[in-house]
Amino acid sequence: MNLNYGSEYDSFRKEVKDFCKEWKGINFKDQAKIPIAQNHESYGATLTRSEWQSILIEKGYFARSVPKEYGGFGGESDVIKNRIIASEFASEKIPPAMGGQGIDMLVPTLLELGTEEQKMQYIKPTLHGEMIWCQGYSEPNAGSDLASLQTKGELINDNWVINGQKIWTSTAQYSQMMFCLVRTEPEAQKHAGISYLLIPMETPGLEVRPLVDMTLKAGFNEVFFTDVTIPKENIVGKRGEGWAVANATLGHERGSLANPNAMMNRLNELISRMKEENIDGVRLIDIPVYRDKLITIQSKVTAFQSNSLRVLSSKLNKNQDSKLAGMIQKLVGTELRHELEGFAVDIMGEMGTLYEDSPHLRDGGSWQFLYMYYLGLIIGGGTSQIQKNIISERGLGMPREPKVQGV
Amino acid sequence: MYFGLSEDQKFFQENVSKFLDDQCGLDCIRTITEDSQSNLQEHIQNGLVNLGINSLLIPEEYGGLGLDMLFTAAVSQSLGGGVAPFSFTGPYVMAPIAIVYGGSEGQKEKYLKGMSQNTIRMGVGFSEYIGARDGAEIKIKNNKVSGKALFVLDAKNSTHLMLSNKEGVIGIVTSDADGVDIIDLTAVDKTRNFSEIYLNNVDIDVLGLTQENNNAITKSIDAGRISIAADSLGASQRLIDKAVEYSKERKQFGRVIGSFQAVKHMCAEMVSDLEPCYSLVWHAAHCFTYMQEESRLMSCHAKSHLSEVSKLISKKATEVHGGMGFTDLMGVHYWFKRIGVNRHILGAPELVREEAAKIQNF
Ligand SMILES: Cc1cc2nc3c(=O)[nH]c(=O)nc-3n(C[C@H](O)[C@H](O)[C@H](O)COP(=O)(O)OP(=O)(O)OC[C@H]3O[C@@H](n4cnc5c(N)ncnc54)[C@H](O)[C@@H]3O)c2cc1C
Numbered sequence: 071m072n073l074n075y076g077s078e079y080d081s082f083r084k085e086v087k088d089f090c091k092e093w094k095g096i097n098f099k100d101q102a103k104i105p106i107a108q109n110h111e112s113y114g115a116t117l118t119r120s121e122w123q124s125i126l127i128e129k130g131y132f133a134r135s136v137p138k139e140y141g142g143f144g145g146e147s148d149v150i151k152n153r154i155i156a157s158e159f160a161s162e163k164i165p166p167a168m169g170g171q172g173i174d175m176l177v178p179t180l181l182e183l184g185t186e187e188q189k190m191q192y193i194k195p196t197l198h199g200e201m202i203w204c205q206g207y208s209e210p211n212a213g214s215d216l217a218s219l220q221t222k223g224e225l226i227n228d229n230w231v232i233n234g235q236k237i238w239t240s241t242a243q244y245s246q247m248m249f250c251l252v253r254t255e256p257e258a259q260k261h262a263g264i265s266y267l268l269i270p271m272e273t274p275g276l277e278v279r280p281l282v283d284m285t286l287k288a289g290f291n292e293v294f295f296t297d298v299t300i301p302k303e304n305i306v307g308k309r310g311e312g313w314a315v316a317n318a319t320l321g322h323e324r325g326s327l328a329n330p331n332a333m334m335n336r337l338n339e340l341i342s343r344m345k346e347e348n349i350d351g352v353r354l355i356d357i358p359v360y361r362d363k364l365i366t367i368q369s370k371v372t373a374f375q376s377n378s379l380r381v382l383s384s385k386l387n388k389n390q391d392s393k394l395a396g397m398i399q400k401l402v403g404t405e406l407r408h409e410l411e412g413f414a415v416d417i418m419g420e421m422g423t424l425y426e427d428s429p430h431l432r433d434g435g436s437w438q439f440l441y442m443y444y445l446g447l448i449i450g451g452g453t454s455q456i457q458k459n460i461i462s463e464r465g466l467g468m469p470r471e472p473k474v475q476g477v
Numbered sequence: 478m479y480f481g482l483s484e485d486q487k488f489f490q491e492n493v494s495k496f497l498d499d500q501c502g503l504d505c506i507r508t509i510t511e512d513s514q515s516n517l518q519e520h521i522q523n524g525l526v527n528l529g530i531n532s533l534l535i536p537e538e539y540g541g542l543g544l545d546m547l548f549t550a551a552v553s554q555s556l557g558g559g560v561a562p563f564s565f566t567g568p569y570v571m572a573p574i575a576i577v578y579g580g581s582e583g584q585k586e587k588y589l590k591g592m593s594q595n596t597i598r599m600g601v602g603f604s605e606y607i608g609a610r611d612g613a614e615i616k617i618k619n620n621k622v623s624g625k626a627l628f629v630l631d632a633k634n635s636t637h638l639m640l641s642n643k644e645g646v647i648g649i650v651t652s653d654a655d656g657v658d659i660i661d662l663t664a665v666d667k668t669r670n671f672s673e674i675y676l677n678n679v680d681i682d683v684l685g686l687t688q689e690n691n692n693a694i695t696k697s698i699d700a701g702r703i704s705i706a707a708d709s710l711g712a713s714q715r716l717i718d719k720a721v722e723y724s725k726e727r728k729q730f731g732r733v734i735g736s737f738q739a740v741k742h743m744c745a746e747m748v749s750d751l752e753p754c755y756s757l758v759w760h761a762a763h764c765f766t767y768m769q770e771e772s773r774l775m776s777c778h779a780k781s782h783l784s785e786v787s788k789l790i791s792k793k794a795t796e797v798h799g800g801m802g803f804t805d806l807m808g809v810h811y812w813f814k815r816i817g818v819n820r821h822i823l824g825a826p827e828l829v830r831e832e833a834a835k836i837q838n839f
Contacts, residue, residue, distance in 0.1 A: 168610040192799070213799050215729040238800045283803050284795075284810030292683075349608045359827045376688050412788075418829075420628040420664075421610055422819045428663035429673060430611055430627070443811075445795055448805040453799060471737070 075150045077163040083154050089129060090162035093390055098122070098165070123167055131155045132167035133197045136181065141194025149382055160331035170241065172196040172203030174326040175319040176249050179266075179347050183307050183315055192247070192268070204242040206250035206269070206293060207316065209235060214456050216251070217261045217313060221295060223252035225302065230254075230267060232298040238450070242278045242291040245271050255310045266312035268304040277300070285442045286426070320452070327447050328403020330375040333410065336440075337371050340364070340414050341434065347418060368405055376404075397465045401457040408444035415441050481759070484550050489528075490551040496524055497559030503808040509562045510667035510811075518562050522634070525563055532593040534573045536702075539585060540593035541573070546700060546765035550707035550758055557711030559818075562810045566708070566822070567601035568592075571640050571701040575601075575647055579684035579693025586635075588649065600632035600652065601701075602674060603641045606694060607824045615642050615676060620825030622648060622681040625673065630822070632659050632672035640674075640681075642831040645694035648681035655679070666814040699773055701823050702780035703765060707758050709787040709819045710751070712812045716794035717747045719809065722772045723798055734797075745792045757782060777833035782827040787816040 098119055127143055134152065136142020158168050167173075177196055180189050183373035195201035212219040221234025231250055242248065248269045255263035269276070275298040280288035307315040344355040344364065354360050377395050384392035414437040415422035425435050448454050462468045482490070501521050509518045525531075533549050535541020556565050569592075576588050577826045591597030604627050615624035626640050632652065636807055641647045650657060656677035664671050687693045687835065706819045721744050724735030734740050761775035791813040795802035 208800065211728070213729060214734075215731075218730075238804075282805040284805065284813065286805075290804075332568075337744070347610070349610055351609075357827075359831070416819070416825060416827075418611060418816075419608065419825045421603065423664045423666070423818045423821050424662055425665040426663045428662060430662065442665075442813075445792060449796060449799055449803055450617075453796065455737070455743075458739065473731075 074169075075154070079124075079150060079154060079400045082151055083468070086158045087162075088154055089131070089276065089283070090158055092166050093164055094162055096122075096165065119449070120167060121166065123197065123199045127166045127197060131159075133177075136177070136193065136197065140181075140189050140195045151386055153379075153382060156329075160193070160335045163335065166376060168199055169326055170202065171205045171249075172245075172247070174199060175205060176203050179249070179306060179315060179319045182318055183375065185303075188268070188306065201247060202241060202245045203249060204239050204271075204293075206236040206239055206244040206248045210237050214453060217264070219251055219253060219264065221252050222251075222269060223254040225254070228302045229299045230302060230304065232267070232269070232295045234295050236293040236295075238281070238290045239278075239293050240290045242271070242293050243280050243288065247271060248293070249306070249314050251316055254312075258288075258310055261313045262310050264312035264316075265306075265309050266306045266315040267300065269277065269298065269300055269393065273298050273300060283446065285439055285446075289443075289446075313407045313431045325399055328374075328407060330371070330378045330403070333371050333407055334375055335404070336407070336410060337368060340410065341431070343414065344417060347421075349419070360417050363413060367406075367410055371410070374402060374406060394461070394465050397461050398457075401454055401461070404444055405448045408441065408448055411437055411441040411444055473477050479670065480756070484546070486548050486551045489548065492528055492554050493525070493530065493552055493555035494558060496528060497521075497555065497561055500524055501559060501561065503811075506560055506562060506668065506808070507805075508809055521562055525561070526595050529566065531569050531595050534570060534577075535593045536577065541589065546703060546766075546811050547759060547760075547762040549700070550703055550762040553697050553704045553707035554711035554714075554758075556706035557713075557717040557815065560668050560712065560715075560815050562668045564631035564634070566704040568599045568635070568703050570605070570704040571601045571630075571697045573600035574700045575639060575687075575697040576684065576692045578696045579647055581685050584649075584682065584684060597630070597637055598631075598635050599649070600629050600635035600638045600672070600674075601640075602626035602629035602632070602638065602699075603694065603698060603701075604628045605640045605643055606645055607698065608828055609643065615640055617642050617646055617648055617683060620681055620683060621668040621678050622650060623678050625675050628662065628674050628822075629659075629672045630741055631663065631670060632674060633670040638674065640676075641687075641694055645687060645695055646683060646690040647687040647697075649682040650676070650679050650681050662816050666699035666811075666818040668811065668815060669818075671712050695773060698823055699765060699771075699776035702776045702829070703758065703762050705819050705822050706754075706761070706776075706779040706783035709783045709816050710754050710758050712815050712819070713747075713751050713783075713787045713790040716790055716809065716812050717744065719807070719812075720744055720747070720794040720797040723801075723807075727799070727801075734799075740797060743797055747790045749794050750789060754783055754786055772835050774833055777829050777836065780823065781829040781833065784820040784826040784829075788820060791816045 128146050130143040131141035138144035145214035162241035168443045173196060177193055180193055192201065196203065207216055209219050209221060221232065221236065223230045235475045248271060250267050250269050251264050252267050253263050254265040275296040277294040279292045281290050281292055283289045344360065345353060347354045381392045381396045418432060421430055421432060422437060424431050425438050463470055490742035496688060505517055508515050522765040530552060533544045533552065537543035553565060556563060573589060573592060576585055580588065588597055592599065605615065606829055611627060613625050613627035615622055615626055615766050622640065629638065631785045632638055638650050652659065656679040660673045662671045662673055684693060724740050724744065726732055727734045739782035758779050764775045782796040795809050795813060798807055799808055801807050
């Protein structure tokens with residue numbers, strides 16, 4: 071065991087520390103009223119956030135290994151440097167680069183499987199926060215069973231003509247583009263009939279209807295397609311290979327839904343809260359039951375953070391296997407974050423249940439908001455039950471549930 | 478031995494449920510919680526009062542129905558089940574009990590009668606007594622009160638406010654008196670209302686016995702806790718019903734999701750957690766009226782245990798609904814939020830458990 075990244079990283083860490091010092095306390099004009107999860111807070115970003123994005127890219131603190139010609143920093147891929155950046159930013163509360171489905175999912179997909187033209191056209195504006203993407207996968211009858219999706223794409227006169235409906239499409243109302251799974255080979259077997267298409271949201275025939283969620287924000291949408299026509303070239307991978315293309319990036323999403331550094335940050339904010347708040351004049355941090363529960367959660371978050379270090383290490387060292395440690399991340403991370411936010415609501419008592427613009431609101435209502443939001447993320451991106459199926463079947467090699475006919 | 482609700486209790490309970498099912502479906506709740514101008518809420522409140530819900534606990538000699546706590550708990554279950562946009566526990570459970578145990582004959586005559594006729598509606602603010610936050614404190618002196626009360630139940634619809642200081646001395650002020658300032662708080666559950674109240678040298682009618690002992694406030698809080706526990710019980714049951722129903726309809730992978738063991742187990746766990754809660758809540762309610770020496774501990778158990786069980790159920794039932802559970806479309810979140818706020822009314826579970834230990838001299 072050796073937790074040193076190596077002396078070659080000392081100077082890099084120092085550089086990042088200096089950068090953090092310089093930018094400490096920066097704020098955006100377009101800060102959301104209710105702050106949401108770090109990776110998501112910049113959806114619908116405006117200029118100021120894009121500027122921040124450019125600064126980060128220029129320094130190599132974001133999009134490090136993305137080639138320059140596609141708008142990245144053009145450095146070698148270095149997971150340790152990424153880790154240093156993430157942890158320094160987190161501990162100094164410097165806003166990380168914006169995430170979102172374009173950055174977290176589409177960019178890696180294009181880098182891996184896109185054509186040269188696609189890379190040139192889409193990656194740069196996406197990284198700079200100028201092109202927001204949404205993920206059009208789920209349909210009313212295809213959630214956990216995504217491969218049963220029915221939205222239809224037909225190739226007519228060198229164009230794809232798309233008809234059907236998507237649902238739960240996060241951020242579609244702000245997006246310029248959608249990466250979308252569409253059934254293009256109706257004769258083929260379920261998984262083999264799907265293609266991965268890139269659809270401009272302004273295309274005629276495409277209609278977005280916001281859906282209110284339990285947080286009372288319209289975080290996601292229904293999207294309807296009526297003869298939506300896009301050029302034949304807007305496909306990633308070949309016809310009928312969309313399932314494989316999508317799976318190449320689902321892993322990216324699952325990783326990004328539960329960021330251990332963001333969680334540790336949040337825990338530290340909670341600790342500050344507990345020192346400030348009191349009940350009958352006794353600080354919450356001094357109340358034994360709350361102390362115990364706090365440390366229990368701290369143990370879990372620490373373990374989760376260490377777990378991610380181990381996953382990282384296995385990427386650097388060929389002889390290490392952390393398959394299971396990687397597989398559990400979406401399940402454990404979203405459940406833990408939900409627990410953490412819920413505990414914060416709990417310690418604040420009645421005041422923790424306040425919401426929207428109520429007097430006495432704490433931290434913009436973010437604790438109550440994220441307590442609900444993370445229940446959404448427990449469900450989104452593959453539910454906890456589906457994660458457990460994957461862990462037991464693919465991780466532990468247990469037999470699949472027998473197919474039951476006609477239930 | 479007969480452990481359970483009587484025919485009368487079930488009948489009344491079903492009437493309330495039926496009224497809510499008929500008159501107060503999801504669309505109605507959505508309107509009431511989103512549109513503060515709507516008069517639908519008044520319509521629902523009047524309908525429930527017409528059923529007699531306002532005078533369950535008021536003795537017959539003051540015009541009430543003179544029923545017991547079990548009856549009241551049975552009604553709370555229905556209100557929680559229907560996420561009724563109605564503040565029941567403060568005005569119609571805690572307030573009458575406080576007056577019965579703490580008021581003089583004259584006060585009973587005045588307030589209980591008025592409450593049974595619904596000309597007096599009482600907001601209730603006891604949070605300081607249970608655990609003061611954000612510097613909430615009121616001072617009562619020479620029949621005047623000043624200070625700040627937080628998280629007062631149903632001050633919005635009130636004619637009067639019943640307030641307690643840290644010592645458990647209870648008094649009543651009129652809501653529109655000079656020096657009373659009522660500020661709305663917005664909780665995540667909007668089916669009921671909560672307020673912050675500023676008082677500046679306001680006339681207060683102190684319930685005489687409350688200066689001598691804590692009977693009135695402890696009884697009132699016990700009753701409130703049982704009522705809130707019953708509300709969460711009803712809300713949890715409805716969530717389970719919804720989840721089971723949904724799991725029999727929703728298909729994925731060519732089969733109804735209820736055929737997956739993962740989903741079955743979530744539902745079975747919810748039921749296994751909730752079934753004993755019926756007995757706990759009913760037993761606590763029975764003790765309240767008939768076995769006073771056990772009543773305080775039982776109401777603490779009911780409140781804290783239901784807080785935990787219902788929190789778990791509100792999560793699992795949402796999960797069974799998948800993405801639909803997170804949208805507003807199925808309305809699952811109304812129950813989720815009701816349960817979330819119930820957890821903290823009259824003491825978060827940790828605080829109530831601490832109280833339970835103290836009651837037993839641990
Ligand atoms: C906050 C949020 C954001 C989202 N954002 C997007 C987005 O941007 N783009 C997009 O395409 N989609 C998005 N989704 C959709 C999300 O991917 C689906 O909701 C999710 O995959 C679950 O599908 P479902 O809602 O149809 O639930 P269902 O599949 O109907 O599941 C219902 C219940 O059945 C269980 N179940 C289903 N199958 C099995 C099985 N085989 N074994 C055991 N249990 C099973 C589930 O675990 C769940 O408890 C989002 C969802 C949420 C909540």
